[in-house]
Amino acid sequence: MKLIIAIIQPHKLEAVKRELEAVDVNLMTVTNVLGQGRQKGITEIYRGAKEAGGLINKVRLDIAVNESFVEPAITAINKGARTGSLGDGKIFVIDLQECIRISSGERGGTAIG
Amino acid sequence: MNSGDTAWVLTATALVLLMTIPGLAFFYGGLVRRKNVLSILMQCFVIVCVISLQWVLFGYSLAFGPSFHGIIGNLDWMGLAGVGAAPSADYGTTIPHYAFMSFQAMFAIITPALMIGAFAERMKFSAFLVFIILWSTFVYDPLAHWVWNKDGWLLAMGALDFAGGIVVHVSSGISALVLAILLGKRIGYNHKPIRPHNLPFTVLGGALLWFGWFGFNAGSSLAADGLAAQAMVATQVATAAAALTWMLVEWWHNGSPTVLGAVTGAIGGLVAITPACGFVSPISAIVIGAMAGGLCYLAVAVIKGKLGYDDSLDAFGVHGIGGIFGTIAVGIFAQEAFGGKTGLLFGNFQQLLVQGLLVLVAMAFAAAMTFILYKIVDAIIGMRVEEENELVGLDLTQQSEAAYTVIE
Secondary structure (H helix, E strand, C coil): CEEEEEEECHHHHHHHHHHHHHCCCCCCEEEEEEECCCCCCEEEEECCEEEEEECEEEEEEEEEECHHHHHHHHHHHHHHHCCCCCCCEEEEEEECCCCECCCCCCECHHHHC | CCHHHHHHHHHHHHHHHHHHHHHHHHHHHCCCCHHHHHHHHHHHHHHHHHHHHHHHHHHHHHHHCCEECCCEECCCCHHHCCCCCCCCCCCCCCCCHHHHHHHHHHHHHHHHHHCHHHHCCCECHHHHHHHHHHHHHHHHHHHHHHHHCCCCHHHHCCCCCCCCHHHHHHHHHHHHHHHHHHHCCCCCCCCCCCCCCCHHHHHHHHHHHHHHHHHHHHHHHCCCCHHHHHHHHHHHHHHHHHHHHHHHHHHHHHCCCCHHHHHHHHHHHHHHHCCCCCCCCHHHHHHHHHHHHHHHHHHHHHHHHHHCCCCCCCHHHHHHHHHHHHHHHHHHHCCHHHCCCCCHHHCCHHHHHHHHHHHHHHHHHHHHHHHHHHHHHHHHCCCECCHHHHHHCHHHHHHCCCCCCCCC
16 A cells, blocks of 8 residues: 655646546545745745745645555646646655554555545 | 715714724734734724723813914813814814714824834734823824814914824824834844735725725815815825836836735825825826825835835835825925915925925924833833744734634
8 A cells, every 4th residue: 555645736636636536546635735846935025025935835635545556646646737847746655554444444455445 | 064064074984984993904914924913903993992082081182172372282172071062163163073073083093003004913912002092192182283273383384284194194104113113123024024914805904995085085174065075086096096106116126016016005195195185186186196106115115125124014104105295295286276275386385395394393293202102111011022922923922812713
């Protein structure tokens, strides 16, 4: 089992969701997050004063999948979120030790999907 | 007594109240960080309550009561003694004296509230309360007396201030600058960005200020007459011109036309036309507004940064600068056909001198008194919150409340 954490542009969420559903990855947790990457944030202007270093709005997806879904999910996220420019985001994949479905008490791979 | 005049002044009174709450409260409230928004709303709200009582108990008598040598009113009208439903012999002679007194109360309320912009996010609530009462009594009431009391010494010199450029805006704007300097910068100012937490609030509040300002300016005619309509026209076009000027200058200077810029420019225009709207033509009003928008931008975006004081929400940059310019502008643009006075452009140099003197007197008086009152309150109570409280925010440390919940 793997946990995929994807940080993407907020306006790419619908496209990413569509691509994930196309490869049968339907369960995810989505949160609004702030961050900065190589572009070092954005510059805002308030009453003529430039404020640099503003954190940028991003969307974070947490997706737990069984091994066979890992590569299809990564491909789907790339397909939905990529524009080719700075700020498209990142995908992190980490090992997942356990997964428990609260309603039934199921554990492991069967609890994921 | 004239029922039309009375109806208009009563309405205008309510409009001017709307300027402070919720207008100014939300204009300023949106500009601070989320941890301080309630402190701003609270300060505005409490000023309304405190000054309403101060005004009725003795403030109105000090400002408009029988004059002691043109310097201050005596206490004959304390607790509204002798002020009733019948018209006053001297002020708003076609409306109930109560109506005039109430209308003026709203001016006494908004003036100290304007200063909140300078000390936002770092003043102790208890010190704020005491300071505001002292400031109204020892700065606002005397100045209103000098300029607006029938025996006031500045009025006797021919000083013109139609709706409060000097009494309201220069007095609060200069005092705001003194307060910002004495109080010092907010922690982290210049080192980390301090961003407005809710600009839609600010635009909403700014728009309500514009709306209420018709009561402020057109209401100052104290009658439902042609002068009120003239003031309304001047107010509208000056504000529009100022907002557009700020927007265009900022666009050229910084690359983006911002909504905060447009609404701030509008307030600068409203301030500048306040002393002038009963004396100038609509075209002059446009020129005054446009110049005010440019000057306020210069003060806020260029000069403030160079001088390095932390006037948090630009009370001085907008109200001080706009008020000074507007008061001077009366001496330049006043025109016989639009209120019976003449300024420099139409052949009367004398008026410009009087207006200049008016500005200097108001600045010197307000600055000196604010300095003294600050030192007194600071010595007894302490003006600034402790560092830890400032970092946590005034909402939690002064009011024990939070504006927004993150989790239900």
